[in-house]
Amino acid sequence: MARRLGAPAVALIMAASGTAAGPATAAATGGAAHAVRPPAPGLAAYYGQPLTWADCGQGPDDEVGTALDRDGARCTRVTVPLDYRRPTGRTIELAVSRLPASDPARRIGTLMLNHGGPGEPTLGMPLETHAHMGETGARYDLVGMDPRFVGRGTPLDCGWPSGIWLRAAGQDRAGFDRQVVFQKELAERCVRRHGDVLPHVSTRNTARDMDVVRAALGERRVSYLGYSYGAYLGAVYMRMFPGRTDRVVLDSAGDPRRTGPRLLRGTEPASERALNAWASWAAARHRVHGLGPTREAVLATVRRIIEAASDRPLPVGSYRVDEHVVPYLIHLGVGSDREDARAVFASTVGVLDKAARGIPVEPTPRLEGLLRFVLDGASSKDVSPAAAIICGDRAAPRDTEVYWRDIRRSRRHHPLFGPVTNNIDPCAFWPAPHEPPTSVTNGAPALIVSATGDTATTYRGSRAMHRLLTGSRLLTVRGVIGHGMYGEYGNACVDAEVNTYLKSGDLPAEDPTCRR
Incomplete structure (x- = not known):
């Protein structure tokens, strides 16, 4: 769906940048x-x-x-x-x-x-x-x-009501349809504010x-x-x-x-291996974190949290963490095997587990900061440029059914991470990139x-x-x-x-x- 530049425009870019533009040039x-x-x-x-x-x-x-x-x-x-x-x-x-x-x-x-x-x-x-x-x-x-x-x-703030746009698609078509509305509104807000600037935000x-x-x-x-x-x-x-x-x-x-826009696709196996490794680590420290004495028991705790969030948003202090946010938090949490990072993630899972079981709970300071960043509009100014760069570099599919088909296909093999990595995002509704x-x-x-x-x-x-x-x-x-x-x-x-x-x-x- 990318709008390709005509030869005169490409020639002008080459002259302005002092470089050739892309695939036609010889390798350095x-x-x-x-x-x-x-x-x-x-x-x-x-x-x-x-x-x-x-x-x-x-x-x-x-x-x-x-x-x-x-x-x-x-x-x-x-x-x-x-x-x-x-x-x-x-x-x-x-x-x-x-x-x-x-x-x-x-x-x-x-x-x-x-x-x-x-x-x-x-x-x-x-x-x-x-x-x-x-x-x-x-x-x-x-x-x-x-x-x-x-x-x-020079600042660029899309004025988004919540922070980072990365979310999971949810457990069913209704959840995905909510994501379509959510991501479309984010894109439209940014275009209304900065439509004249967005074509020039690129790598x-x-x-x-x-x-x-x-x-x-x-x-x-x-x-x-x-x-x-x-x-x-x-x-x-x-x-x-x-x-x-x-x-x-x-x-x-x-x-x-x-x-x-779809750079996370294909990372599911690595994330699953990392989740399994963390679950083994947490099981060995069950007396500290209480998430399960075996890897399988820890993974069952994670699945219970996700299932609970798909039924209703989980109350964590003043935040409500739903089926779109919980899988993203898990995806984010498994990315490091450093001892301190694993302990922080175990604390996050412990808080979510209590919320899933109906126990009133407050977020840890680290989790509170993360939830504020993900859910609070105050972080819009920080994440808007990232979206503009990602969406401005390469065109995303415009047909929402492409995303739904990919989510359904990936869910069969990667039920936790597939709906995160294949979900729709604002790029599906973004202006076409200015150049390839x-x-x-x-x-x-x-x-x-x-x-x-x-x-x-x-x-x-x-x-x-x-x-x-x-x-x-x-x-x-x-x-x-x-x-x-x-x-x-x-x-x-x-x-x-x-x-x-x-x-x-x-x-x-x-x-x-x-x-x-």
């Missing part, structure tokens, strides 16, 4: 093999704009800004065109932070960062990354860029923004670290702007051909990092990215359920492999492996 063969072309005349002012650096803090309650200032970072704002085809038209602003190299005599260059999401603010990420890098961090300028319409940049435009920031920083080439969606963004940037990257780390990368997605085939060097038990961007997806990026190496983390490995999981082997690459610039001779 590595950064050093490409001469960096100057920007098109209409973009020269953006590429050459002077940057004014200032304090990052915006008041005593600004924890991120205060921490950046305390550690010596500085912040600025970068102006970019809303529509790269019309660079003299409307503009928007991006927020950018920079933590300078503390060892300038041995400075390697600039490392641009992205948290993922999509739509995760990245302004404070230099501090986290610096902590992961050890002595290597002293040799880089670490740069966090809030992507367009995210964080402190390709974020990659163009990155290149403006690169040039404004005075860098011919930059290194890059991106997690999850940020790995996809990095791959798109490498393809659209060949020759402008040095050392690239793509952590928890998914299959770029599946990125878009990028084909990320590329020969430039990159280190891909992936855990074999990742439930969000599966190991299978990372292997697909590895095949498409023919100059890459794949660092496999075996025996781990987790999403976001470098620095975030706490695996010394992973951290050492990534830091060695960032320091030397040399990829491993063969695909390396780390273990739990």
